Amino acid sequence: MALFYQHNINQRTRLAIWRIEEPESFFLQQVPLKRDVTHPYKRLQHLAGRFLLRELFADFPLAEIEVADTKKPFLPNEKYHFSISHSGNFAAAIVSSESRVGIDIELVTPRIERIAHKFLCAEEKAFLAPWELFDKIRTELTTMIWSSKEAIFKWYGEGQVDFKNHMQLAGTVRYASNEWMTLPYCFLKTGDQSLQLQARLFDPLVLSYVVT
Numbered sequence: 001m002a003l004f005y006q007h008n009i010n011q012r013t014r015l016a017i018w019r020i021e022e023p024e025s026f027f028l029q030q031v032p033l034k035r036d037v038t039h040p041y042k043r044l045q046h047l048a049g050r051f052l053l054r055e056l057f058a059d060f061p062l063a064e065i066e067v068a069d070t071k072k073p074f075l076p077n078e079k080y081h082f083s084i085s086h087s088g089n090f091a092a093a094i095v096s097s098e099s100r101v102g103i104d105i106e107l108v109t110p111r112i113e114r115i116a117h118k119f120l121c122a123e124e125k126a127f128l129a130p131w132e133l134f135d136k137i138r139t140e141l142t143t144m145i146w147s148s149k150e151a152i153f154k155w156y157g158e159g160q161v162d163f164k165n166h167m168q169l170a171g172t173v174r175y176a177s178n179e180w181m182t183l184p185y186c187f188l189k190t191g192d193q194s195l196q197l198q199a200r201l202f203d204p205l206v207l208s209y210v211v212t
C-alpha cells in the first residue's frame with residue numbers, strides 16, 4: 001500500500017495521492033485496461049489513477065468509465081464525478097457523488113519558468129513579484145498557478161480554454177507551506193464565474209483542486 005495522502009473534504013467528496021511503487025500487475029488485479037496506452041510508464045500512471053478512484057469509494061464502477069472526445073473521462077450515469085492527475089511516480093484523484101470536480105498534481109521543477117509567460121496574466125505576475133528573489137518559493141507558486149489552471153481545465157472538461165485569458169487569479173492569496181491555500185479564480189470562458197481553488201505544497205509536489 002502506498003497511499004501518500006488522503007483528504008476527505010466531506011462525506012461525499014474525497015481526494016488522495018498515491019505514490020506509485022507497485023508493478024503494473026498489482027493495479028491490473030482491480031483495474032480494467034480499456035484503452036491502449038502504449039508507453040509502459042504512462043500505462044502505470046494511468047492504471048494507478050484509476051485504482052485510486054476505488055480506494056476513495058469502494059463501489060466506484062471502474063468498468064463503466066467512458067472517455068469523451070475532449071479526453072475527459074466520465075461515468076455516463078454520473079453516479080460519481082471524478083478527476084485524475086499524474087506526475088512522476090505520483091497519481092492523484094478526486095471523487096464526488098454530488099459536485100463537479102477537477103484535480104491536478106505537478107512535481108515542482110524550475111522548468112516551469114520557461115513556459116510561465118504563456119499562462120500568467122497580469123494579476124498573477126503581480127502576485128509573484130514580491131517573491132522575485134526567492135527562487136524556490138517563486139517556482140513553487142508559479143507551479144501552483146499552473147496546477148490550479150490545469151485543475152480548472154479538467155473541471156470544465158470541454159477543452160479549448162485559454163490559460164492566460166480565461167482563468168485569472170482575482171483576489172489575495174495567503175502563502176502557507178504545508179497548509180491548504182485558497183486561490184480565488186475567475187473563469188471567464190463561459191461568462192464570469194468565481195471559483196475557489198484549493199492548493200497545497202507537499203515537497204516535492206503541488207496539488208490543486210476545485211469543487212463546485
Ligand SMILES: CC(C)(COP(=O)(O)OP(=O)(O)OC[C@H]1O[C@@H](n2cnc3c(N)ncnc32)[C@H](O)[C@@H]1OP(=O)(O)O)[C@@H](O)C(=O)NCCC(=O)NCCS
Nearest residue numbers: 046070071072073084085086118119150153154157159163
Ligand atoms: C488534459 C491535460 C489537462 C492533462 O494534463 P497533464 O498534466 O498532461 O496530465 P495529468 O496527468 O495531470 O492529467 C491526465 C488526466 O486528465 C484527465 N483528462 C484528460 N483530458 C481531460 C479533459 N479534457 N478534461 C478533464 N480531464 C481530462 C484524464 O483522466 C487523464 O488521465 P488518464 O488518461 O490516465 O485517465 C493537458 O494535457 C492539457 O491538454 N492541458 C491544456 C493544454 C493547454 O491548453 N495548454 C495551454 C498552456 S499555456
